[in-house]
Amino acid sequence: MHNLAIIGSGPAGYTAGIYASRASLEPVLFEGLESGGQLMLTTDVENYPGFDSGVMGPDLMQIFKKQAEKFGTQIKTETVNKIEKIDGGFKLETGKGSYEFKSVIISSGASAIWLDVKGEKELQGHGVSSCATCDGFFFKEKKVIVVGGGDSAMEEALFLTKFATKVYIVHRRDSFRASKIMQDRVLENEKIEVLWSKEVAEIHGKEAVNSVSLKDTGDGSSSKLTIDGVFVAIGHTPNVVFLDGLVDLDEKGYIKTGFTTDTSTSVPGVFAAGDVADSVYRQAVTAAGTGCQAAIDAERWLEH
Ligand code: NAP
Numbered sequence: 001m002h003n004l005a006i007i008g009s010g011p012a013g014y015t016a017g018i019y020a021s022r023a024s025l026e027p028v029l030f031e032g033l034e035s036g037g038q039l040m041l042t043t044d045v046e047n048y049p050g051f052d053s054g055v056m057g058p059d060l061m062q063i064f065k066k067q068a069e070k071f072g073t074q075i076k077t078e079t080v081n082k083i084e085k086i087d088g089g090f091k092l093e094t095g096k097g098s099y100e101f102k103s104v105i106i107s108s109g110a111s112a113i114w115l116d117v118k119g120e121k122e123l124q125g126h127g128v129s130s131c132a133t134c135d136g137f138f139f140k141e142k143k144v145i146v147v148g149g150g151d152s153a154m155e156e157a158l159f160l161t162k163f164a165t166k167v168y169i170v171h172r173r174d175s176f177r178a179s180k181i182m183q184d185r186v187l188e189n190e191k192i193e194v195l196w197s198k199e200v201a202e203i204h205g206k207e208a209v210n211s212v213s214l215k216d217t218g219d220g221s222s223s224k225l226t227i228d229g230v231f232v233a234i235g236h237t238p239n240v241v242f243l244d245g246l247v248d249l250d251e252k253g254y255i256k257t258g259f260t261t262d263t264s265t266s267v268p269g270v271f272a273a274g275d276v277a278d279s280v281y282r283q284a285v286t287a288a289g290t291g292c293q294a295a296i297d298a299e300r301w302l303e304h
Pocket of ligand 1 (some may be wrong): 114115147148149150151152153155172173175179233235236279300
């Protein structure tokens with residue numbers, strides 16, 4: 001039985017790997033389906049401390065990975081499909097085999113929900129984003145749209161007004177589901193225009209976004225809007241399906257932590273770090289921070 005499994009390869013997982021391997025726990029990290037996590041979908045990252053000239057998201061994750069491997073984290077290109085409690089630990093099953101561990105750090109992240117329209121995937125990192133905090137800065141003096149009608153969309157739109165000259169909110173209905181206070185802020189902001197009852201049908205552009213096709217959800221009519229960026233804010237889903245009820249989740253479906261230590265879950269020996277347990281901050285640096293905490297928590301738990 002190995003000491004520690006780390007499930008997920010975003011900033012939280014790799015940071016847990018760095019700390020746990022330096023503590024001689026010989027952790028095994030399962031990369032999962034979206035190796036490198038959400039940062040693989042961004043281009044320049046300018047708010048990760050230590051990189052004063054910025055760094056490309058995929059390059060940053062490559063550095064994280066190298067650093068984790070350097071201290072002995074064993075990285076497996078496998079996806080954990082199942083995890084169950086066994087005597088003295090946990091059994092993990094991947095498509096390639098099964099493994100036993102005394103403790104587990106879950107850092108499987110969250111995935112942005114995307115629109116699934118033509119042009120969206122091709123232009124991710126080139127004008128299509130799911131994170132205004134990460135990418136808003138690149139839209140100085142530009143025109144952007146934010147898709148969605150919840151608090152995230154309101155927050156993203158308001159944040160983007162700091163950079164963009166014009167922010168359109170494209171919402172599929174004629175009323176928002178966001179909280180009243182956020183709606184009021186949006187509706188009072190002169191830079192924001194709401195395009196009610198509209199859906200994005202296609203995103204256009206070769207090297208960067210240049211326009212979108214919109215469809216009216218009422219009469220079905222089509223229109224085109226010239227813009228430079230598309231921010232999709234229709235929600236995130238924490239990647240917890242494979243856990244199949246092993247640990248308690250909060251009302252939004254994220255892993256509940258803070259039982260005995262900050263990263264402890266409802267099951268002793270199972271810790272959670274990064275976006276899978278965080279619906280609030282969702283930043284690479286906060287994920288890395290909780291990854292470090294989880295490794296320290298796991299080390300102390302194993303010691304006792
Ligand atoms: P959300 O509340 O689920 O809202 C998602 C929005 O996206 C809805 O308006 C929905 O439209 C729209 N949508 C969903 N699928 C779509 C699709 N395929 N095409 C077009 N539009 C689509 O998600 P969220 O805004 O990310 O918020 C998640 C939770 O975090 C909420 O509880 C929210 O209150 C909270 N949050 C709070 C804050 C804050 O307080 N500052 C900030 C961010 C998030 P419909 O309305 O038509 O369903």
